[in-house]
Amino acid sequence: MAVLTFREALNQAMQEEMERDQNVFLMGEEVAEYDGAYKVSQGLLKKFGPRRIVDTPISEGGFAGIGIGAAMVGLRPIVEFMTFSFSLVAIDQIVNNAANMRYMSGGQFAVPIVFRGSSGMAGCLAATHSHRLEAWYAQIPGLTVVMPATPSDAKGLLKSAIRTDDPVVFIEHEVLYHERGEVPEGEHLVPIGKAEIKREGTDVTLITYSRSLKATLAAAEALADQGVQAEVIDLRTIRPLDLDTLLTSVVKTHRAVIVEEDWPYCGLGAGISDRITQRVFDELDAPIRRVAAKDAPIPYNKALEQSMLPSVDRITAAVRDVLYL
Amino acid sequence: MPIEVTMPKLSPTMETGVIAQWLVKVGDPVKEGDPLADIETDKATMQMKSYDDGVIALLDHVAGDEVALGQRVLVLAKKGEDPKAVAQAMGAAGAAKAAAKASSAAAEGHTSGNGKRPDPAVSVAAAEPAAVAVGGRVKSTPLARKIAAASAIDVARVPGTGPGGRVIRKDVEAFLAAKPAAAPAATSAPSSRTSVRIPHTRMRKTIAQRMLAAKQAAPEIHVSIEPRVDRLVAAREELNRRLARENIKLSLGDFVTKAVAMALRLHPALNASFEPDAIVRHGNVNLGIAVALDEGLIVPVLHNADQLGLREIRLQSEALAKAARSGTLTGEQLTGGTFTISNLGMFGTRQFDAILNLPEVAILAVGAAERRPVVEGNQIVPGTVMNLNLTADHRAVDGATAAVFLQALKGMLEEPAAMLL
């Protein structure tokens, strides 16, 4: 199996899907001549030409809407946001139009579109450029939200997302782009809505996704040294949630810690925790704990920013807490 | 509008009350001031009175029910209202609503609020070892409860080791491992004389909890002394002759109370409370006098005992004991103690140990005054002697401090005139 970076895996997925389906095209700022602000679309212009790899002005609201309109009549756009922080100026299009179209039209119009791009706290980008918007989008019925953590999942999920007949918000993480991993060639499809157990364990269930998977796996290793076997689940799809995998694990371990880079209040973990509690309340031997970002805007200063992130220490402390250690 | 009557606050610390007995039934007319029920609180059985006129439309509970403070217990139909219709309208739904209101109020009382640092009072409460939360509920995890239920054990019987005494899975499993035969025993053949199972009353639960807490928290020492009380006995006879007209009879215990109060004034280290960060020496001398009741023990308080004469001590002690027996002690009569006296002399007990009444730092166990051979010079003569056994919290009181206090006490009891000083 080839070892690719995360960005190469995404690139491969888009290439393969564009070769497979003439209706698939890529649109966004700097995706063509510049080869992508994060080089995710490197070489695509050369290969597919400007008809299918389309540079846009800095008009997110406009090109998101153009993508949605094109999708309504049968194209399958991939709309890249340079970062999801900039999707905020297009959120009206995503929420009002993309998510609602099928429903409002009584099933007559589908919007098979993928909104993708980087996100997250990527290092000194400060308050406006470090957003994690997964909880915002995951709240919207009609949207599918995907957040891969490994190159292999990045490719397999993006291919599945492009083939989905409804809008998919596909959120990458800026600091993962250079991560390397084995990626199956060709038709590698990771199903949407399926979490993956990235490490098996019996004592506690750690639920995470995207960039936080790394710290969570490291915490699981540290805990193993202390005799605690943590099961680590990578959600991969944020909406719809793979509740079965979570419940099976929690019923085994009787405790759960949710790790997320997002803000804590009304965050994703809150929603996940609620769904677990509703279903297997009687299996819990401790309250579900969450390790999230601190509840503050994202600061520029590096040390302050670091202190916001879920760290190995914060994760292990939460685990010890739910284990009454 | 019908009146919803809720569980009143009948003791300063009660969070729930048990309806010991209803004094009214549905359909009874009641006037303001009429007794409605006997309520067992954590301290005593108290009468709950009506504050309104009306007709009892609905009783929400039966005798024996434990009800949270503020939760509805009955509904009164007012003049002109049809009690039956009121009962219909305010039935189960109303009760549920009242219950929800009460529990949310209780919950509010227990959150530290808005992410601020928890207020110290709350965190102290949370750190208490007992797994009893609001309303006497046992804190336990859902899983612990499930396992307990499957094994037919009451989770309340399982000692909790989680935060705030929460019963967690490990605790239930340990409990089950320790008592493998528990379940079969319940179905084993009956013996010729049947045993009775007496469920814990509120008072029993409180006693159990407080006694255990005292034993666990305080390293105690016992120091005793044996004053010779012949003169005291004589003085008592003399005074009682004088008081006969007033129908007052001083007991030896009254003299001990007086002497203890005086000695505490001289030795404030014993008139104190031990708190987590300080020892508080109290300005007033308020003596708790333990009173044995059939259902347990209660300690009403003789306030400012050092300022009372023997006559007052007698009268007030008597009144307190009576109120204790009839379950009519007020909150004030039950709180504020600074030192406790427990007297088992009337049962002929020579000597015993008392357990501390925390946070007070000492308690005095008083034995019977007995005629015994005493050495006087080189002779053995008959004399009257009593044993005073002081239990002190060694965190706050050193052995010598306790001994010096007892020495002063002995002096007063052996030379009653000294109490006049």
Place this chain on the structure above:
Amino acid sequence: MVQARTEAKPIVNRTQAQVWLRQMMLIRRFEERAEMMYQKGNKIGGFFHQYSGQEPVAVGSIGVLRENDYIITAYRDHGHALARGMSAKAGMAELLGKSTGCSKGKGGSMHFFDVEKGFLGGHAIVGSHIPLAAGVAFASKYRGEDRVCVCYFGDGAINQGSVHEALNMAAMWKLPVVYIVENNLYAMGTSLARSSAVEDLTVRGAVPYGIPAYSINGNDIELMAQTTRDAVNRARAGEGPSFIDAKTYRYKGHSISDPGKYRHKEELDDALRNDPILKYQELLRERGWIDQEAIDRMAEGVKQEIEESIEFAESSEPPPLDALYEDITTAPFIPQE
């Protein structure tokens, strides 16, 4: 209504001109040394956009403002802050994320602020500050003051929808705001020709709204000053907004990580040959307002000032970890954690 201006007569006196020259040199030096701190010292992080090459736009326009006027700009904000008189120390400390920085180390390169100087910020979401500028002008008019707001943005920002919403309202309500496009021909790697249906930005930003516009060489500092003065006077007189399309050029990549390969080398060389600072030095020498020796002394002073700002920034304390929760709300902030 669009005026193309090519050159200006001297509208400044000698002292003023020397101050402007020094400011431009200060900004240039600031960027050079900050870049060094970023690349060599790894003391600066995140996105970092240099102003080098565009100095006359900020210096010439800010140079004709009153002290109580307002300024607001995008993320390429170091030059505007320094031209407005913010100390190099506060700027450098901000880049190093120190508590002595102009935004206490919370904002970084893209979010410089200085309330004392009426500097309402660097703003990092493209176009998002353009409505703000109209709002600031709205407040000025509302209070009956004659304070003007000058708003800078890049040629790429004209493509944001909210920009046009704001321009319309500013014109309709005759708000005292001056919009200056720093037209450096590129938005990141996208040239104006590839991002704008009409290359003349006045046609897009001014004409549809009836806003008077000027299309000028922004790198001619005195022309920049004169044009801004006219626009500002109009605003003060209650006649509403103006739109200045100031042509300029950025020397560096879009940000520190951009090699700028999308530009032809000749284009950059040409710009460097016409460096506005060298040109202005030449002009002032011609006018006999300064000699080379004085320029060298000036350069020495500027160097000194920037070195001091680095020392200051390096020796300043970073914000304590608790500062994370400070300055979020006026009332004590209650983290919902």
